[in-house]
Amino acid sequence: MDALDGNAIAGQLLELFGVEMTTAVGVCAGCSTRAELAETLVYIGGPGTVMRCRGCTAVLAVFVTVRGLTCVDLRGLSAITS
Amino acid sequence: MARAAVSRRLNWQLATVVRTIDETDEAKSIILRCPDWSGHLAGQHIDIRLTAEDGYQSQRSYSISSAPDEPLTITVVRLEDGEVSPFLTEELRTGDEIEIRGPIGGYFVWTEHSGGPLALIGGGSGVAPLRAIFRHHKVTGSDVPIRLLYSSRSWNDVLFRAELEGSPDVRFALTREWPDDWPGHRGRIDRDFLEHEAFTSRERPLVYVCGPTAFVEAMSDSLVALGHAPERIKTERFGPTGTS
Secondary structure, three states: OOOEEHHHHHHHHHHHHOOOOOOOEEEEOOOOOEEEHHHOEEEOOOOOEEEEOOOOOOEEEEEEEEOOEEEEEOOOEEEEEO | OHHHHHOOOOOOEEEEEEEEEEOOOOEEEEEEEOOOOOOOOEOOEEEEEEEOOOOOEEEEEEEEOOOOOOOOEEEEEOOOOOOOHHHHHHHOOOOOEEEEEEEEOOOOOEOOOOOOOEEEEEEHHHHHHHHHHHHHHHHOOOOOOEEEEEEEOOHHHOOOHHHHOOOOOEEEEEOOOOOOOOOOEEOOOOHHHHHHHOOOHHHOOEEEEEEEHHHHHHHHHHHHHOOOOHHHEEEEEEOOOOOO
């Protein structure tokens, strides 16, 4: 599966965070790469949406929606600044 | 956009199809009217949600292909095994209503204040948001130097052909088939073509690349190899899979 990027989930991020998030800067907890969320690797179409660091490919965030409830796991982000 | 900046609860709205335009055998532009539309920036997209009679829902993102002051328009290419695009290109009629939400996205956006020179590089239907930027640049009478490089399978697959053909600011590349007397680029956009047509790295262009993932990766790798600053390159990748 080809990776897309954060633009592909801009709507989902806006829905979850309430503000435009593709220009927010995320810091990878693994390798400290700083990047706008639009530039991260994003995999959709699986059971959840997975966001990975373009620098080291570590998982930054996972979003899983079940019956209208979304679980947001930001385990791989040490900071987000919008 | 003032209103959009304040209240950003992203709600689904009903939009009415005002008109559809055949762009190619497989692509249509769909002009929508949405009573509660807050206006958009060039490069933004909308999400579309279709609901089947049994309640099954399918959702996709489509770039807005019209300039901010023009009626809201998306341009959809039918994917053979698609779930949403065949409906949008074959079933949807003037007067029909569909659910949309937006405008969405703040990264892949160009305004008059963003500056340039402006290099727009599109592969296939990745030209849609670039066409919004290209038109916005024209409509606002911007004096920023601009160049659109547009890669397409064949001349028959070129979207917005009547509008882009003949523009001194557009360069076409045809990757699969071309007429015998084709004066444009033959084959994929390569480093050499970028070097000659997309401004030099010394001119520090602002570059927007949109297309399938493989196209975007190839373009951005070539641009960086040519000395363009990564922070001046904005990329947007799309694929056939949406969120449902």
